Amino acid sequence: MGCTGKKILIIMENLPVPYDRRVWLEATSLVEEGFHVSVISPRRKGDVPCAVIDGVHVYRYKMYPPTRGLLSYLWELSYCWVMTFWLSLVVWRREGIDAIQSCNPPDTYWLLGRFYKLFGKKYVFDHHDLNPELYESRFGKRGWIHRVLLWLERQQFRTADRVIATNESYRQVAIQRGGVPPERVVVVRSGPDLNRFHRVAPNESLKRGKRYLAVYLGVMGPQDGVDYLIRAVEHVVRTFGREDIQFALVGDGDVRPDLEMMTHEKGLDEWVYFTGFQFGDELLEILSTADIAVAPDPKSPFNDVSTMNKVIEFMAMGLPVVSFDLKETRYSAGEAAVYAPPNDEREFARCIIELLDDPDRRRRMGEYGLQRVREHLAWEHSRKVLIQLYTELLCESK
Numbered sequence: 001m002g003c004t005g006k007k008i009l010i011i012m013e014n015l016p017v018p019y020d021r022r023v024w025l026e027a028t029s030l031v032e033e034g035f036h037v038s039v040i041s042p043r044r045k046g047d048v049p050c051a052v053i054d055g056v057h058v059y060r061y062k063m064y065p066p067t068r069g070l071l072s073y074l075w076e077l078s079y080c081w082v083m084t085f086w087l088s089l090v091v092w093r094r095e096g097i098d099a100i101q102s103c104n105p106p107d108t109y110w111l112l113g114r115f116y117k118l119f120g121k122k123y124v125f126d127h128h129d130l131n132p133e134l135y136e137s138r139f140g141k142r143g144w145i146h147r148v149l150l151w152l153e154r155q156q157f158r159t160a161d162r163v164i165a166t167n168e169s170y171r172q173v174a175i176q177r178g179g180v181p182p183e184r185v186v187v188v189r190s191g192p193d194l195n196r197f198h199r200v201a202p203n204e205s206l207k208r209g210k211r212y213l214a215v216y217l218g219v220m221g222p223q224d225g226v227d228y229l230i231r232a233v234e235h236v237v238r239t240f241g242r243e244d245i246q247f248a249l250v251g252d253g254d255v256r257p258d259l260e261m262m263t264h265e266k267g268l269d270e271w272v273y274f275t276g277f278q279f280g281d282e283l284l285e286i287l288s289t290a291d292i293a294v295a296p297d298p299k300s301p302f303n304d305v306s307t308m309n310k311v312i313e314f315m316a317m318g319l320p321v322v323s324f325d326l327k328e329t330r331y332s333a334g335e336a337a338v339y340a341p342p343n344d345e346r347e348f349a350r351c352i353i354e355l356l357d358d359p360d361r362r363r364r365m366g367e368y369g370l371q372r373v374r375e376h377l378a379w380e381h382s383r384k385v386l387i388q389l390y391t392e393l394l395c396e397s398k
Helices: 021-032 072-092 112-115 131-139 143-159 168-175 226-239 258-264 280-287 308-315 327-336 346-357 357-375 379-395
Strands: 007-012 036-043 050-053 056-062 100-101 122-127 163-167 185-187 212-217 246-249 270-278 292-295 321-322 337-340
Touching: 007 021, 007 072, 021 036, 021 056, 021 308, 021 379, 036 072, 056 072, 072 112, 100 112, 100 379, 112 122, 112 143, 122 143, 122 168, 122 379, 131 143, 143 168, 163 168, 163 379, 168 185, 185 379, 212 280, 212 308, 212 346, 226 246, 226 258, 226 346, 246 280, 246 346, 258 270, 292 308, 292 346, 308 321, 308 327, 308 357, 321 327, 321 346, 327 337, 327 357, 337 346, 337 357, 346 357
Parallel strands: 007 036, 007 100, 036 056, 100 122, 122 163, 163 185, 212 246, 212 292, 246 270, 292 321, 321 337
Antiparallel strands: 050 056
Protein backbone atom coordinates (compact mmCIF):
# COMPACT_ATOMS: atom_id res chain seq x y z
CA MET A 1 0.00 0.00 0.00
CA GLY A 2 3.01 2.28 0.08
CA CYS A 3 2.52 3.14 3.73
CA THR A 4 5.48 1.35 5.23
CA GLY A 5 7.31 3.65 7.61
CA LYS A 6 4.74 6.46 7.79
CA LYS A 7 5.04 7.88 11.30
CA ILE A 8 2.04 8.33 13.59
CA LEU A 9 2.09 9.87 17.08
CA ILE A 10 -0.87 9.02 19.34
CA ILE A 11 -1.55 11.26 22.35
CA MET A 12 -3.44 9.91 25.36
CA GLU A 13 -3.88 11.78 28.66
CA ASN A 14 -6.57 10.23 30.83
CA LEU A 15 -5.12 6.68 31.01
CA PRO A 16 -1.65 5.17 30.74
CA VAL A 17 -0.84 2.80 27.91
CA PRO A 18 -1.08 -0.10 27.41
CA TYR A 19 -3.95 -0.07 29.94
CA ASP A 20 -6.32 1.79 27.61
CA ARG A 21 -7.17 -1.21 25.47
CA ARG A 22 -8.78 0.74 22.61
CA VAL A 23 -5.76 2.96 22.09
CA TRP A 24 -3.42 0.00 22.40
CA LEU A 25 -5.34 -1.96 19.77
CA GLU A 26 -5.16 1.05 17.46
CA ALA A 27 -1.42 1.42 18.00
CA THR A 28 -0.52 -2.25 17.57
CA SER A 29 -2.80 -2.64 14.54
CA LEU A 30 -1.07 0.26 12.81
CA VAL A 31 2.33 -1.25 13.62
CA GLU A 32 1.23 -4.56 12.13
CA GLU A 33 0.35 -2.72 8.91
CA GLY A 34 3.84 -1.23 8.64
CA PHE A 35 3.28 2.18 10.22
CA HIS A 36 5.81 3.53 12.72
CA VAL A 37 3.81 4.35 15.86
CA SER A 38 4.73 6.33 18.97
CA VAL A 39 2.42 6.96 21.93
CA ILE A 40 2.62 9.64 24.63
CA SER A 41 0.71 9.02 27.86
CA PRO A 42 1.05 9.41 31.63
CA ARG A 43 2.83 6.61 33.45
CA ARG A 44 1.90 4.61 36.50
CA LYS A 45 4.26 4.09 39.40
CA GLY A 46 6.80 1.47 38.39
CA ASP A 47 6.51 2.09 34.64
CA VAL A 48 9.63 3.15 32.77
CA PRO A 49 9.53 6.55 30.99
CA CYS A 50 10.46 5.15 27.57
CA ALA A 51 10.00 1.67 26.15
CA VAL A 52 9.20 -0.26 22.99
CA ILE A 53 6.21 -2.52 23.68
CA ASP A 54 4.76 -4.76 20.96
CA GLY A 55 6.58 -2.61 18.40
CA VAL A 56 5.07 0.64 19.73
CA HIS A 57 7.46 3.37 20.91
CA VAL A 58 6.02 4.52 24.25
CA TYR A 59 6.93 7.84 25.90
CA ARG A 60 5.46 8.43 29.36
CA TYR A 61 5.52 11.32 31.80
CA LYS A 62 4.92 11.20 35.54
CA MET A 63 1.21 11.00 36.31
CA TYR A 64 -0.17 14.04 38.09
CA PRO A 65 -1.93 13.22 41.40
CA PRO A 66 -5.77 13.23 41.25
CA THR A 67 -7.14 16.73 41.79
CA ARG A 68 -10.27 18.29 43.23
CA GLY A 69 -11.50 21.77 42.39
CA LEU A 70 -11.36 23.87 39.24
CA LEU A 71 -8.00 25.57 39.83
CA SER A 72 -6.16 22.36 40.64
CA TYR A 73 -7.77 20.68 37.63
CA LEU A 74 -6.61 23.51 35.35
CA TRP A 75 -3.12 23.13 36.80
CA GLU A 76 -3.24 19.40 36.05
CA LEU A 77 -4.36 20.09 32.46
CA SER A 78 -1.54 22.58 32.00
CA TYR A 79 1.05 20.20 33.41
CA CYS A 80 -0.07 17.33 31.17
CA TRP A 81 -0.24 19.57 28.10
CA VAL A 82 3.28 20.94 28.62
CA MET A 83 4.71 17.46 29.26
CA THR A 84 2.96 16.12 26.18
CA PHE A 85 4.20 18.98 24.00
CA TRP A 86 7.76 18.48 25.25
CA LEU A 87 7.65 14.74 24.59
CA SER A 88 6.13 15.36 21.16
CA LEU A 89 9.23 17.40 20.30
CA VAL A 90 11.35 14.48 21.49
CA VAL A 91 9.35 12.08 19.32
CA TRP A 92 9.61 14.44 16.33
CA ARG A 93 13.37 14.54 16.68
CA ARG A 94 13.89 10.82 17.37
CA GLU A 95 11.14 9.09 15.42
CA GLY A 96 9.63 11.65 13.09
CA ILE A 97 5.94 12.55 12.74
CA ASP A 98 3.61 12.43 9.72
CA ALA A 99 0.33 12.50 11.65
CA ILE A 100 -0.84 13.11 15.20
CA GLN A 101 -3.85 11.32 16.66
CA SER A 102 -5.29 13.01 19.75
CA CYS A 103 -7.56 10.95 22.01
CA ASN A 104 -9.81 12.97 24.30
CA PRO A 105 -10.43 13.80 27.10
CA PRO A 106 -9.40 16.57 27.36
CA ASP A 107 -10.22 18.63 24.26
CA THR A 108 -7.08 20.75 24.44
CA TYR A 109 -4.65 19.08 22.05
CA TRP A 110 -6.00 20.84 18.97
CA LEU A 111 -3.46 23.54 19.90
CA LEU A 112 -0.68 21.01 19.47
CA GLY A 113 -2.32 19.85 16.25
CA ARG A 114 -2.34 23.38 14.84
CA PHE A 115 1.32 23.80 15.74
CA TYR A 116 2.35 20.68 13.84
CA LYS A 117 0.06 21.46 10.90
CA LEU A 118 2.29 24.49 10.31
CA PHE A 119 4.94 21.91 9.36
CA GLY A 120 2.67 19.88 7.09
CA LYS A 121 1.60 17.24 9.60
CA LYS A 122 -1.90 15.76 9.66
CA TYR A 123 -4.15 15.88 12.71
CA VAL A 124 -6.67 13.15 13.58
CA PHE A 125 -9.17 13.56 16.42
CA ASP A 126 -10.14 10.26 18.07
CA HIS A 127 -13.35 11.27 19.83
CA HIS A 128 -13.67 9.10 22.95
CA ASP A 129 -15.87 11.28 25.18
CA LEU A 130 -18.50 13.99 24.75
CA ASN A 131 -17.03 16.37 27.30
CA PRO A 132 -19.94 18.87 27.35
CA GLU A 133 -22.37 16.03 28.08
CA LEU A 134 -19.93 14.56 30.58
CA TYR A 135 -19.83 17.86 32.48
CA GLU A 136 -23.62 18.18 32.43
CA SER A 137 -24.02 14.60 33.63
CA ARG A 138 -21.51 15.02 36.43
CA PHE A 139 -22.64 18.40 37.77
CA GLY A 140 -26.28 18.56 36.68
CA LYS A 141 -25.96 21.96 35.00
CA ARG A 142 -24.55 23.75 31.99
CA GLY A 143 -23.41 27.34 32.47
CA TRP A 144 -20.17 28.96 31.33
CA ILE A 145 -17.98 25.88 31.78
CA HIS A 146 -20.32 23.93 29.51
CA ARG A 147 -19.99 26.68 26.89
CA VAL A 148 -16.19 26.57 27.16
CA LEU A 149 -16.25 22.80 26.66
CA LEU A 150 -18.40 23.21 23.54
CA TRP A 151 -15.93 25.78 22.19
CA LEU A 152 -12.97 23.48 22.85
CA GLU A 153 -14.79 20.62 21.13
CA ARG A 154 -15.43 22.83 18.07
CA GLN A 155 -11.72 23.63 17.86
CA GLN A 156 -10.96 19.91 17.81
CA PHE A 157 -13.36 19.39 14.92
CA ARG A 158 -12.11 22.44 12.99
CA THR A 159 -8.47 21.43 13.37
CA ALA A 160 -8.88 17.77 12.46
CA ASP A 161 -8.13 16.45 8.99
CA ARG A 162 -10.11 13.36 9.99
CA VAL A 163 -12.38 12.51 12.93
CA ILE A 164 -12.69 9.03 14.43
CA ALA A 165 -16.04 8.44 16.17
CA THR A 166 -16.65 5.51 18.50
CA ASN A 167 -20.26 5.02 17.39
CA GLU A 168 -22.91 6.49 15.12
CA SER A 169 -24.19 8.85 17.85
CA TYR A 170 -20.74 10.42 18.12
CA ARG A 171 -20.47 10.60 14.33
CA GLN A 172 -23.68 12.63 14.20
CA VAL A 173 -22.29 15.00 16.85
CA ALA A 174 -19.22 15.59 14.69
CA ILE A 175 -21.35 16.26 11.62
CA GLN A 176 -24.22 18.23 13.14
CA ARG A 177 -22.60 20.02 16.09
CA GLY A 178 -19.05 20.14 14.80
CA GLY A 179 -19.79 20.89 11.15
CA VAL A 180 -17.41 18.19 9.93
CA PRO A 181 -18.13 16.96 6.38
CA PRO A 182 -19.53 13.40 6.58
CA GLU A 183 -16.77 12.01 4.38
CA ARG A 184 -14.17 13.09 6.96
CA VAL A 185 -15.77 11.19 9.86
CA VAL A 186 -15.41 7.43 10.27
CA VAL A 187 -16.76 5.10 12.95
CA VAL A 188 -14.13 2.91 14.60
CA ARG A 189 -16.04 1.04 17.27
CA SER A 190 -14.18 -0.20 20.33
CA GLY A 191 -14.02 -3.96 20.17
CA PRO A 192 -11.83 -6.70 21.61
CA ASP A 193 -9.17 -8.55 19.67
CA LEU A 194 -10.45 -12.12 19.85
CA ASN A 195 -6.93 -13.45 19.31
CA ARG A 196 -5.99 -11.95 22.68
CA PHE A 197 -9.34 -11.79 24.46
CA HIS A 198 -10.39 -15.36 25.13
CA ARG A 199 -11.28 -17.67 27.99
CA VAL A 200 -8.59 -19.38 30.07
CA ALA A 201 -8.77 -21.82 32.98
CA PRO A 202 -10.82 -20.33 35.83
CA ASN A 203 -9.31 -19.69 39.25
CA GLU A 204 -11.90 -20.50 41.90
CA SER A 205 -9.85 -18.78 44.59
CA LEU A 206 -10.93 -15.46 43.05
CA LYS A 207 -14.42 -16.15 44.41
CA ARG A 208 -12.98 -16.00 47.93
CA GLY A 209 -15.20 -18.76 49.23
CA LYS A 210 -18.42 -17.52 47.62
CA ARG A 211 -20.53 -19.49 45.17
CA TYR A 212 -20.64 -16.82 42.46
CA LEU A 213 -18.37 -14.10 41.11
CA ALA A 214 -19.62 -10.89 39.48
CA VAL A 215 -17.03 -8.66 37.82
CA TYR A 216 -16.79 -4.96 37.03
CA LEU A 217 -14.09 -3.81 34.60
CA GLY A 218 -13.10 -0.28 33.74
CA VAL A 219 -12.32 3.24 34.83
CA MET A 220 -13.58 4.40 38.22
CA GLY A 221 -14.57 8.01 37.67
CA PRO A 222 -17.57 9.96 38.98
CA GLN A 223 -19.64 9.14 35.88
CA ASP A 224 -18.91 5.40 35.79
CA GLY A 225 -21.47 4.33 38.36
CA VAL A 226 -19.34 2.17 40.63
CA ASP A 227 -21.01 3.91 43.58
CA TYR A 228 -24.35 2.71 42.17
CA LEU A 229 -22.91 -0.79 42.06
CA ILE A 230 -21.79 -0.67 45.69
CA ARG A 231 -25.26 0.45 46.76
CA ALA A 232 -26.69 -2.38 44.64
CA VAL A 233 -24.39 -4.83 46.44
CA GLU A 234 -25.80 -3.51 49.70
CA HIS A 235 -29.27 -4.44 48.43
CA VAL A 236 -28.01 -7.87 47.36
CA VAL A 237 -26.69 -8.58 50.84
CA ARG A 238 -29.06 -6.67 53.12
CA THR A 239 -32.35 -6.35 51.22
CA PHE A 240 -32.34 -9.75 49.52
CA GLY A 241 -30.19 -11.62 52.02
CA ARG A 242 -27.76 -13.08 49.49
CA GLU A 243 -24.31 -13.61 50.95
CA ASP A 244 -23.02 -16.06 48.33
CA ILE A 245 -21.94 -13.53 45.67
CA GLN A 246 -18.45 -12.04 45.45
CA PHE A 247 -17.86 -8.84 43.49
CA ALA A 248 -14.45 -8.16 41.91
CA LEU A 249 -13.96 -4.54 40.85
CA VAL A 250 -11.18 -4.38 38.27
CA GLY A 251 -9.76 -0.99 37.32
CA ASP A 252 -8.76 2.31 38.81
CA GLY A 253 -9.58 6.00 38.70
CA ASP A 254 -9.98 9.27 40.54
CA VAL A 255 -12.72 8.08 42.89
CA ARG A 256 -11.36 4.64 43.75
CA PRO A 257 -10.25 5.72 47.27
CA ASP A 258 -13.74 7.09 47.92
CA LEU A 259 -15.29 3.86 46.66
CA GLU A 260 -13.08 1.74 48.89
CA MET A 261 -14.04 3.89 51.87
CA MET A 262 -17.71 3.64 50.91
CA THR A 263 -17.45 -0.15 50.73
CA HIS A 264 -15.82 -0.29 54.16
CA GLU A 265 -18.30 2.10 55.77
CA LYS A 266 -21.22 0.01 54.50
CA GLY A 267 -19.64 -3.14 55.91
CA LEU A 268 -19.32 -4.78 52.49
CA ASP A 269 -15.62 -5.70 52.52
CA GLU A 270 -16.53 -9.41 52.70
CA TRP A 271 -18.36 -9.20 49.37
CA VAL A 272 -16.39 -6.56 47.42
CA TYR A 273 -12.71 -6.32 46.58
CA PHE A 274 -10.70 -4.01 44.34
CA THR A 275 -7.88 -5.32 42.14
CA GLY A 276 -6.59 -2.16 40.43
CA PHE A 277 -5.72 -2.31 36.75
CA GLN A 278 -5.20 -5.82 35.40
CA PHE A 279 -3.72 -6.75 32.05
CA GLY A 280 -2.99 -9.87 30.03
CA ASP A 281 -3.37 -13.28 31.67
CA GLU A 282 -4.39 -11.85 35.06
CA LEU A 283 -7.35 -10.04 33.50
CA LEU A 284 -8.37 -13.06 31.42
CA GLU A 285 -8.29 -15.25 34.52
CA ILE A 286 -10.69 -12.97 36.41
CA LEU A 287 -13.10 -12.72 33.47
CA SER A 288 -12.94 -16.49 32.87
CA THR A 289 -13.81 -17.17 36.51
CA ALA A 290 -16.73 -14.73 36.67
CA ASP A 291 -20.31 -15.96 36.36
CA ILE A 292 -21.74 -12.60 35.29
CA ALA A 293 -20.52 -9.08 34.54
CA VAL A 294 -21.95 -5.76 35.68
CA ALA A 295 -22.07 -2.41 33.87
CA PRO A 296 -23.51 0.08 36.39
CA ASP A 297 -23.07 3.25 34.31
CA PRO A 298 -26.08 5.42 35.26
CA LYS A 299 -28.32 6.97 32.64
CA SER A 300 -27.17 10.49 31.77
CA PRO A 301 -26.81 12.67 28.66
CA PHE A 302 -23.23 11.37 28.36
CA ASN A 303 -23.63 7.68 29.17
CA ASP A 304 -26.76 7.20 27.09
CA VAL A 305 -24.90 7.83 23.82
CA SER A 306 -21.51 6.38 24.77
CA THR A 307 -20.33 2.89 23.87
CA MET A 308 -19.13 1.09 26.99
CA ASN A 309 -16.01 -0.84 26.02
CA LYS A 310 -16.37 -3.13 29.00
CA VAL A 311 -19.75 -4.40 27.80
CA ILE A 312 -18.32 -5.60 24.50
CA GLU A 313 -15.33 -7.14 26.28
CA PHE A 314 -17.68 -8.99 28.63
CA MET A 315 -19.56 -10.32 25.60
CA ALA A 316 -16.30 -11.45 24.00
CA MET A 317 -15.67 -13.57 27.09
CA GLY A 318 -19.13 -15.13 26.90
CA LEU A 319 -20.32 -13.33 30.03
CA PRO A 320 -23.95 -12.27 30.46
CA VAL A 321 -24.24 -8.64 31.55
CA VAL A 322 -26.41 -6.70 33.98
CA SER A 323 -26.71 -3.05 32.95
CA PHE A 324 -28.89 -0.03 33.38
CA ASP A 325 -31.02 0.57 30.29
CA LEU A 326 -28.90 2.87 28.09
CA LYS A 327 -29.40 3.54 24.38
CA GLU A 328 -25.92 2.60 23.14
CA THR A 329 -25.51 -0.28 25.60
CA ARG A 330 -28.75 -1.81 24.36
CA TYR A 331 -27.52 -1.41 20.78
CA SER A 332 -24.18 -3.06 21.58
CA ALA A 333 -25.35 -5.89 23.82
CA GLY A 334 -28.84 -6.68 22.60
CA GLU A 335 -29.97 -9.93 24.22
CA ALA A 336 -26.59 -10.44 25.93
CA ALA A 337 -27.65 -8.12 28.76
CA VAL A 338 -30.39 -7.77 31.35
CA TYR A 339 -31.50 -4.15 31.64
CA ALA A 340 -32.51 -2.66 34.98
CA PRO A 341 -34.60 0.53 35.02
CA PRO A 342 -32.20 3.49 34.80
CA ASN A 343 -30.41 4.28 38.05
CA ASP A 344 -32.59 1.94 40.16
CA GLU A 345 -30.05 0.23 42.41
CA ARG A 346 -32.57 -2.13 44.04
CA GLU A 347 -33.72 -3.41 40.65
CA PHE A 348 -30.11 -3.71 39.54
CA ALA A 349 -29.51 -5.96 42.54
CA ARG A 350 -32.61 -7.99 41.74
CA CYS A 351 -31.43 -8.48 38.15
CA ILE A 352 -28.06 -9.74 39.42
CA ILE A 353 -29.72 -12.32 41.65
CA GLU A 354 -32.25 -13.49 39.07
CA LEU A 355 -29.55 -13.95 36.44
CA LEU A 356 -27.26 -15.88 38.76
CA ASP A 357 -30.16 -18.15 39.72
CA ASP A 358 -30.86 -19.04 36.07
CA PRO A 359 -27.81 -20.88 34.61
CA ASP A 360 -29.58 -21.76 31.35
CA ARG A 361 -30.37 -18.12 30.69
CA ARG A 362 -26.78 -17.14 31.50
CA ARG A 363 -25.51 -19.70 29.01
CA ARG A 364 -27.86 -18.51 26.23
CA MET A 365 -26.99 -14.86 26.83
CA GLY A 366 -23.27 -15.62 26.87
CA GLU A 367 -23.46 -17.54 23.59
CA TYR A 368 -25.49 -14.77 21.95
CA GLY A 369 -23.03 -12.10 23.08
CA LEU A 370 -19.98 -13.99 21.84
CA GLN A 371 -21.61 -14.61 18.46
CA ARG A 372 -22.56 -10.93 18.14
CA VAL A 373 -18.97 -9.89 18.88
CA ARG A 374 -17.56 -12.34 16.35
CA GLU A 375 -19.92 -11.27 13.60
CA HIS A 376 -20.17 -7.51 14.19
CA LEU A 377 -18.22 -6.01 17.09
CA ALA A 378 -14.78 -7.65 17.20
CA TRP A 379 -11.78 -5.42 16.63
CA GLU A 380 -11.05 -7.00 13.24
CA HIS A 381 -14.10 -5.17 11.82
CA SER A 382 -12.98 -1.77 13.16
CA ARG A 383 -9.32 -2.40 12.33
CA LYS A 384 -10.05 -2.28 8.60
CA VAL A 385 -11.66 1.17 8.92
CA LEU A 386 -8.71 2.54 10.91
CA ILE A 387 -6.13 1.25 8.43
CA GLN A 388 -8.12 2.62 5.49
CA LEU A 389 -8.31 6.05 7.16
CA TYR A 390 -4.54 6.34 7.55
CA THR A 391 -3.87 4.83 4.14
CA GLU A 392 -6.02 7.49 2.50
CA LEU A 393 -4.70 10.29 4.71
CA LEU A 394 -0.97 9.58 4.50
CA CYS A 395 -0.46 7.43 1.45
CA GLU A 396 -3.02 8.47 -1.13
CA SER A 397 -3.59 12.17 -0.39
CA LYS A 398 -2.28 14.52 -3.04
